[in-house]
Amino acid sequence: MKRTEIVSIFQKRAFGLALTIGAASFVMAQQKVNISGNVKDANGGVGYSSVTFKNTQNSQLSDAVLADVDGNYKLDLAPGNYDVSIEAVDYKKFTQTIRVEKAGAIAPFVITSDGKANLNNTTNIQGVVITAATTKPYKVELDKKTYDPSQDLVSKGGSLQDVLQNVPSVSVDTDGTVSMRGSSNVRFLINGKPSALLGIDDGANALQSIPADQIEKIEVITNPSSKFEASGTAGILNIILKKNKKTGFNGSVIGTLGYLPQTNLNTSLSWRKGKFSWFLNGGGGYRESKNTNRNTNIYNDVTIVGNQLESRQNSEITNKNSNYNATAGIVYDINDKTSVNASGTVRTFESDNVGNIDYNFSLLNAPSTYTLRRNIGTNNNLAFQGDFGLDHKFDDKGQNLSLSLSLQRNRSNNDTNILEYENFNPATSLENIINQKTKNQNIVAKLDYELPIGEISKLEAGYRLDSNDNSYDNNVLEGTSAQNLALLPLYTYDANYKELFNAFYLQFKSKIGKIGYQVGLRNELSNVTIDYQNLLTPGSAGYTPPIVNDKKTYNNLFPSIFLSYEFAKDNQLLVNYSRRIDRPRGFFLIPNPSYSDNQNIFDGNIDLNPAYVDSFEVGYSISKKKFTINPTLYYKRKTDDTKMLVYNKAIEYKYLDDAGIEQTGKRIEFHTRPINLGSEETYGLDLNFNWDATSWLKFMGNVDVFGYNIKGSTLYDTLDQDLNDIVRTANFNGTGVSTRSRLTSTFKLDKTLNFQVQGFFRGATKTEFQHRKEMYAINFGASKTIWSGNGTIAFNIQDVFNTRAMQATTYTANSTRDTYMQWQPRQFTVSLTYRFKQGEKVDQPKRKKDINSNATGGDEQGPI
Template sequence: MTTRTEIINILTKKTLGLTFVLSAAAFAYAQQKVNVTGNIVDKQNNPVPYASVTFSSKTNKIFSDAVLADEKGNYTLQLVPGNYDVTVEAIGFRKITSTKMIGGGSVGSISIEAENPGTVTPTKNIEGVTITAAAPKPYRVELDKKTYDPSTDLISKGGSLQDVLANVPSVSVDTDGTVSMRGSSNVRFLINGKPSALLGIDDGANALQSIPADQIEKIEVISNPSSKFEASGTAGILNIILKKNKRVGFNGSVTGSLGYLPTTSLNTNLSWRRNNLTWFLNGGGGYRESKGENNSDTWYNFPNADVPKESHQESTSENNGKNYNATTGFVYDFSDRTSVNASGTIRGFNSESNGNTFREEFFLSRNEFSERLDDGYGRNLALQGDFGLDHKFDDKGQNIALSLSLQRNKSNSNSVAREYISGVRDFVYEDENALVNDLSFKDLLAQNSLNRSIVGKADYELPIGEKSKLEAGYRLDINRNNYENDVNRQDQDNMTLTQLPLFTNTTDYKETFNAAYAQFKSKIGNFGYQLGLRNEYSVINIDYANLQGDKILKDKKYNNIFPSVYLSYDLGKDNQLLLNFSKRIDRPRSFFMVPYARYSNPRSVFEGNIDLDPSYVDSYEVGYSIQKRKLTINPTLYYRHSTDDTKMLSYRKDERENVVYTKPINLGTEDRYGLDFNFSYDPVSWLKLMGGLDLYGYKSEGTAQYDALDRDGNTVVRTRDFAGDGFSTRARLNTTFRIDKTFSVQLQGQYRGGEKTATTEQKPMYGMNLGASKTIWNGNGTFTFNIQDVFNTRNRTVKTFNEDLTSESYMKWMPRQFALSFTYRFRQGEKVEAPRRKKDINSNAGGDDDMPPM
């Protein structure tokens, strides 16, 4: 029989297959245990729901275990046969302990006695108190979303939101921090149900890394959002719910971590709750270093004397970032039905980067070497204030929630790029090191952006009978972004700085949209349905100017109706068939509509497209859900049809110049279809499995035309065909097994299959993570150790091809990392599961079991 020591030794093997082997071996080890059932009743033989039942082995503490009874007082678990002390605890009942001989089967009913009512002290403003004896299920399926609880994820402890997302069902995180769902990166992020300054404007992976994993309570994966949500995000919505403590008195936790590449963090979650007032503080900061590598080979299809026929490039980068964030606020209950809340958030991120790019270019009559040194500095400061009022009209569920969010995000980025060029004629190589002594030019780039947002919402709920509910709401979004780009060049022969007018510009972008929705939810027998309709009216105003004399005023207006339909049918207990449809919109990101918004180097220029329009998606899903105490299975078939799909066009305006431009365009249609299969399974008390498999296909159609100058300087019209199709796979398996009651080990394997489009081909990628956790001090302290990318295999290899060039590139965003973290918890009082008011400061954002508002 395979032992646990042998299982751990297998860690020297490689990647995803190792995880499957470990899971099978761990399951085999569990076969020595037997099933044990029983139920808890009171003296009148009535079931006692949610009692805590603890089995303490008299021979070996490692065999001890605990379980929580269900709503009918029944429980099931697996134990090694032997003598056990059985302790039963429940609110309002006396604690009892008895001895049982466990050999398998039922241990019968255990009767417990109610406490003397005179000795019970009433607790004000509490509807129920729960003692939790088992870890929460990490994955749960609901009518319109999937919920992931990261509390049992050892690998992301001490990490960031980006680390947590790597293990969320239906979600993938690329090596550069790009987040996608079912192969599409058009994902909408929400914090507590609304856009947030915590995620910044457009700072991508930096924003994900600045939110500590320890502050995240759960993540809602909404692959096909209902009309209650804003219609943006064609791939779906990820709603990040931050923690809120539910215990009376003063409670909290502090987590510190230290790792390599050098990374440190210190985060805390504090709360104080007494009578009608709850105060909380979540905050922390950290430092992180990263290293990147990017190599590419390019072959050009139109070589001449001034344009290379091929080039080779090697780039390395080193980055470090310091982040801090703090959120503090309060909730005050005026009465059992009315409460107000207010909170403030500050988030800062400062970064420094150093890059080195060495390039060899082979022309028809000469070779040329160049080296580019980049030094960058970035500063980002975000502020957010939230205010809310919740009121219950009655005790039947009729309520209204009003909220206002004010947000401000300022980002400053400055960089200096020095380029050195040395020409070598007649293919005779000179000393490559000599080129660093001859400065050809120096570019100074300054990019500043300022975002100000106002989000106001009103959400109303009206129960109709026992099984129906009407929901309606209104939302106002006012977003204003200001971009300032300033690029100066200092040539070798002229030390005076000269502005480059093509890239020096200012843009004021303002978008206002009003949205209203209504949806009705009901159930008839085993059949449930939810019908919704949403209307969004958007007004966009763009004021653009640059030093070339261009002055553009652009106004755009959209009015769209977005229906949603959700159907469910209960096939049996815990078995459900799900069918849904929704219409979505992909609004262009604001900087996509700013001409010449990004300048990275003279050979690569990003062009905005001021005429870019939204694309629209019709999304269909058919799913099946089995949710048992130990098993959750959720296969989903999906199909998405996009019109006016946004594609990135990379091209050369002038074939006599070695400059590649990239711009977003509206182009044709895209169809995506596939099977998204997710599961979680706890075969025994010490083993947990969670995995996912996404099999998806894609088909694009569309042709783009653009003007270019050929080698003779003549204007020609070129055509780019984006038609293509393919099929790909993504897989994940997460295995957690408990060595004893205080020590657990987790393995996570990931695989992403190759993918090919009309202009790119991406090779497969795989990797493995490892985590371990040790609890001390009666559960108040926890050490966690994890390794990201154990075998250092995560990288991205892409081939690009079109009529201008063929390129092969290799990118590695981060090398192998490891971290050690420690969490200390201090707490008082009992846990409050359901306060009398309907919502608290975060639940109006989706923190409860209801669907979050708009």
């Protein structure tokens, strides 16, 4: 890229202001130590005292705790000087300055009565909780694992897609596809619900539009309970966005500058006082990416095109993306038992892409031919979402009712102009114009009820309604020049996909001694309607009759069982089972959904049905002060699996020769089509761990050693009349063992400066259909705290050695295809974060939380 082009980019983008606030490199973190103590008076411990530790040098290191019934407390603090204040009903406020240097017990605090008669009244105590960075980035709970990205240096200033590359048990492929334990059928939720933020069918783009700085944590739910929707056979990724709960006015702003050219500016604001609070998160930015693809096709049966032996395809596509998003919300406490909330979200995403695709055809006993295909495309996406909720607490024992309603709308327009040139001829030989419009409207309504039974048991029940309406309007024109463009009937169509889900769940959890258990059952009634019509007329070649009100109905039960045995505190064995469903994406059911490349075409399948999976896990978790280890054995069996059938099709097409005369040629197309076929078994050992090796060195790792047994073969027609409907075989059978692993090392040079190095490796996999080669990548990050803890400068490099690319060989009945794909080359970013007007305290949460309750996920989740 020329220097003048880069300058022009930043001049056009308002978010180029990030240049002034992203200066240099390097990162932060404070090593905390665990302290314990006691609050007492002349007669013994003072129960339920609120103890606040305010760091005298850096307010971000402050924390607070509520003592237990005997006045004992524990918490983690960074070494330093603290002003301690203690408040308890009927006692004078106590203050003292102390110094924390190392872990262990500190001297008791002795407080005195203020002279009131009732020294035992603790009914009106207001505790304090201060949000602070956790020292454990990965936490294991009964039915999920939680990842905290706050200590992730290699994704600072990036997007949700960058963060997901660092989450244990999760991997992001070179084309942006997200998978869990090797399966891409992942269900994404934002704050417990499907969201307009994630678009319709532009998943990779949508993940790039959510800033990493707006993410509080990610819940990794590999085997969801019955409380969660049953979609997603690989599991659920629940993205929890930040909401500042500190009193007063608080805020932060982060600016990012990077290369490939990238700028971002995002802010987070909140205000909380008494019964009323509001928050605002928003920002935007500009980003470029460069996708590289190379294909080499060797044809085993040259009769398919008469004399063609080999074709080579090289493509490079440059994308220029800009995105903006804003979320605003309010919460009002009507009284001590009831609160209402509302929020609204808007997201825009725009992109321009330019791509060149070179085709070289080696022919038998004839000169080779060359085709240049130039794609120029634009995309704009606009999403709205409104959320409303009501929470009511019947009593102080945990009986709660939650209602929520989410209204969502997403609109996406894609326009592409394609020009072809034959054998270096400067005149256009073929032209395509493609216009595709998609719209999505979604309504999600939920009701969740919790009823404690005794001290250790709880019953949960709920209802959920999902109404989803997708419409597709596709037009494709083709001709040898702009003057004679005509609609391609097969790829010009209107389609509508509607789905209505009604779900009910019932779940019970309790303990018997050291054995904890949770059993649940979910019923989902699904109704799907597909309307499709193209421009082909009866009797024409390739005619596909219009399909009106093609309905599919599924009524399924989805049980789940979770068991745990607690050997000691933070030392437990976990066993679970759940049944899940893989519903076809609406895009997969449209018979002819895309035509962006006339030699690589994706065909939908209106007859595609859901796949089902039975999932078993046996895990062990032990968490100590310096380490956490969580090995999990898993086994999944999937039936009616969705497989991607690849086949060849030879067609005739018209083009202009060197003399400008229209000629008829023959080319071969590669088609990909989803089908239900056979079964797939996966099993393995997924090991996650954290280890604080020393005060200056930490490790976090994930190793997944897995086996696979894929069964499925079918006969299919090449759909080529010249071959007299030759029936061929597609074979997906394959067994083997492979690995996925990730290791992150964090080095603390001093109290304000950290470095981080991350390595990723994915082993090869092989079936009779496809052989995928191994892949590895190295990332680097650093950050430094400045301005007394109110600022952070961060620097990172993604894919240091530029090795993150997918290489595979695919075998069809009459050809072999070698593929190379790189979604994004090496890139780096510099970011500056500033936090201002940090509040100190927040009221004690009113709702009593069970230690195993699902506080953020599932069908009980409130609005964004």
